Amino acid sequence: MKKFLSINGIEICVDDTEEGENALLLIHGLTGDKTTMYPIRDMFKDDYRVITIDTRGHGESTRPKEYTIDDHADDIHEIISELNLEKADVLGYSMGSYIALRAAEVKCDDIDHLVLACTKPNGKTSSVARLLKEANLDITQVSQEEMMGVILKASLAPQSYEKALNGEFNIDEILNGEESYExxxxxxxxxxxxLADFDNSNDYDKVKCKTLVIGGEYDGINPPELGREVADGIDGAEFELIKDAGHLAFAEQSEEFQKVIKDFLNQ
Incomplete structure (x- = not known):
């Protein structure tokens, strides 16, 4: 069920399956929205109450003129509170993983399991902005088609890239979700x-919840060694490498992605 929550002076749109004893909150990546996380939602909706959100500035949520990763982190805790959840498992993908980690660094008493998929510890800007700059494209001016072309090459394992070129792998549907909120x-x-100059690496010691970091073998956006660096910095964190996958590991190797996370959440 879609609902709007009044969070920190703005409206945050969430989609809540409302069924399941344990709650799993999903945080989307750059330029994404809740619908881009539906493939992951569908992996877990039979076993969990899955909550997908439009982070501030995205989708159907309020789009402030400026905000920070700390604003995002505060929103996560407020969402958990507004939904009357004692605790939630939190899964962040790409940009969503930076937000999820920052939220856990702020406090962990309302987070049970933390899953960071395709992450990195810090950055001067977003990974996509870096790739566009290397391609001499401006993130504020680039068309969706141009952006997708750059992301495609950096996102996929070689065999997935070939499938995408042959039309066997619908990359647009995966990246753009079920609805269009450009x-x-x-x-x-x-x-x-x-995301300018964000750095989550200084507060790893504050993360007290069980943590899993997932990397894709061929991820050119957030290479797996960056994810391993995050896992190495968090006490007790696990690291799992998804073989034959890139930044879109959840779509390229969906069964393995699902199994790794389910095994972790069931600990």
């Missing part, structure tokens, strides 16, 4: 600015 130039700039 950001305009100002909104893209605000999104990119929210």
């Amino acid at each position: 950001l305009n130039e100002e909104e893209k700039a605000a999104e990119d600015a929210s």
Whole structure:
């Protein structure tokens, strides 16, 4: 069920399956929204109450002119509270993993399991902005088609890339979700600015919840060694490498991705 929550002075849109004893909150990646996380939602909805969200600045949520990763982190805890959850498992993908980790560094008493998929410890800007800059493209001016072309090469394992070129792998559907909530130039700039010079590596010691970090073998956006660095920094964290997958490991190797997370959540 879709609902709007009043969070920290703005409206946050969430989609809540509302069924299941344990709650799993999913946080999407850059330029994404709740619908881009539906493939992961569908992996777990039979066993968990799955909550997908539009982070501030995205989807159907309020789009402030400026915000920070700390604002995102505060929103996560408020969402858990507003939904009257004592605790939730939190899974963040790409940009969502930076938010999820920052939220856990703020406090862990309402987070049970933390899953960080395709993550990195810090960055001067978003990984996508870096790739676009290397391709001489401006994130605030680039078309969705141009952005997808750059992301495609960096996102996929070789065999997945070949399938995408042959039309066997619908990359647009995966990246754009079920509905279209594109950001305009100002909104893209605000999104990119929210990740400027973020650094989660200074507060690893504050993460007390059980943590799993997942990397994709061929991830050119957030290479797996960066995820391993995060796992090595968090006491007791596990690291799992998904073979023959890139940044879209959840789609390229969906069964393995699901199994690794289910095994972890069932600990």
